[in-house]
Amino acid sequence: MSDESRPSPAQTAVAAVIPAAGRGVRLGPGAPKALRALNGTPMLIHAVRALAASRHVSLVIVVAPSDGAAEVKSLLDAHALPGGTPSGSWGSTDFLVVPGGDTRQESVRLGLDALPPEYGVVLVHDAARPLVPVDTVDTVIEAVRAGAPAVVPALPLADTVKEVEPAAEAGDPEPVVATPERARLRAVQTPQGFDRATLVRAHETVTDDVTDDASMVEQLGLTVVTVPGHEEAFKVTRPLDLVLAEAVLARRRLNDGF
Numbered sequence: 001m002s003d004e005s006r007p008s009p010a011q012t013a014v015a016a017v018i019p020a021a022g023r024g025v026r027l028g029p030g031a032p033k034a035l036r037a038l039n040g041t042p043m044l045i046h047a048v049r050a051l052a053a054s055r056h057v058s059l060v061i062v063v064a065p066s067d068g069a070a071e072v073k074s075l076l077d078a079h080a081l082p083g084g085t086p087s088g089s090w091g092s093t094d095f096l097v098v099p100g101g102d103t104r105q106e107s108v109r110l111g112l113d114a115l116p117p118e119y120g121v122v123l124v125h126d127a128a129r130p131l132v133p134v135d136t137v138d139t140v141i142e143a144v145r146a147g148a149p150a151v152v153p154a155l156p157l158a159d160t161v162k163e164v165e166p167a168a169e170a171g172d173p174e175p176v177v178a179t180p181e182r183a184r185l186r187a188v189q190t191p192q193g194f195d196r197a198t199l200v201r202a203h204e205t206v207t208d209d210v211t212d213d214a215s216m217v218e219q220l221g222l223t224v225v226t227v228p229g230h231e232e233a234f235k236v237t238r239p240l241d242l243v244l245a246e247a248v249l250a251r252r253r254l255n256d257g258f
């Protein structure tokens with residue numbers, strides 16, 4: 001389909017790609033990170049629920065560990081929303097599972113390859129950010145539908161950041177090269193939202209190693225915009241993050257009166 005005949009993002013459906021194929025090395029030994037439990041439920045299931053909570057998201061593509069697609073499919077079926085939904089869907093949100101790659105970037109691309117043609121807006125959301133609130137998801141979608149080719153949720157930093165000359169040996173002192181002005185820095189989260197054609201072009205064009213999808217769009221020379229992120233959308237990376245995630249879930253249960 002040419003860009004001219006393609007429906008605009010405002011007119012098309014929204015799909016989410018959830019890269020979940022990482023091992024979780026920084027979390028320490030154990031199952032792949034996305035399959036580790038938070039309050040008894042796998043992190044990936046929390047993440048899929050968080051995206052499916054948006055009434056705009058009608059398809060979730062989970063990118064599973066390369067040797068774990070069947071296990072992930074069974075997990076999604078087992079945790080389908082109460083009320084009995086057919087296999088392959090949670091209420092009004094369908095899901096697909098595809099095997100992932102060796103890097104996050106490759107996993108996202110494999111998810112994009114499975115995207116049916118009717119989806120014009122794509123969210124990319126880390127399975128490792130299981131607690132993102134639905135309002136953050138919807139804010140990203142609205143900004144893409146309003147015409148931004150790429151949108152990232154972002155928060156101001158609490159720490160001062162230094163640029164250093166990386167040490168040759170781990171643990172050696174590292175000379176500070178610069179101190180960027182903190183007020184101009186943001187920590188970015190997911191879901192990152194994109195006009196589909198832009199994201200596909202970015203993945204076809206950019207071959208450098210990058211740590212997020214939006215930076216690939218920046219390399220195309222397009223403007224990426226931020227919307228407010230949320231402190232509960234933090235990434236579970238190290239063991240202490242698991243403690244924080246379970247505390248957030250406990251607070252939610254208290255607030256919900258369970």
Ligand SMILES: Nc1ccn([C@@H]2O[C@H](COP(=O)(O)OP(=O)(O)OP(=O)(O)O)[C@@H](O)[C@H]2O)c(=O)n1
Pocket residue numbers: 018019020021022023024025026027033034063100101102103104105107108125126127128129235236237
């Ligand atoms: N080959 C990879 C690597 C990462 N990811 C996913 O990308 C997200 C963000 O990556 P990160 O937090 O770095 O996860 P891991 O790669 O699992 O962590 P680590 O670097 O500690 O091993 C995660 O949801 C992870 O599952 C992926 O789908 N495929």
Ligand SMILES: C[C@](O)(CO)[C@H](O)COP(=O)(O)O
Pocket residue numbers: 104126187188189190211212213235
């Ligand atoms: C995409 C991301 O979550 C934005 O902050 C982050 O860059 C992923 O980094 P990771 O090292 O792959 O966890």
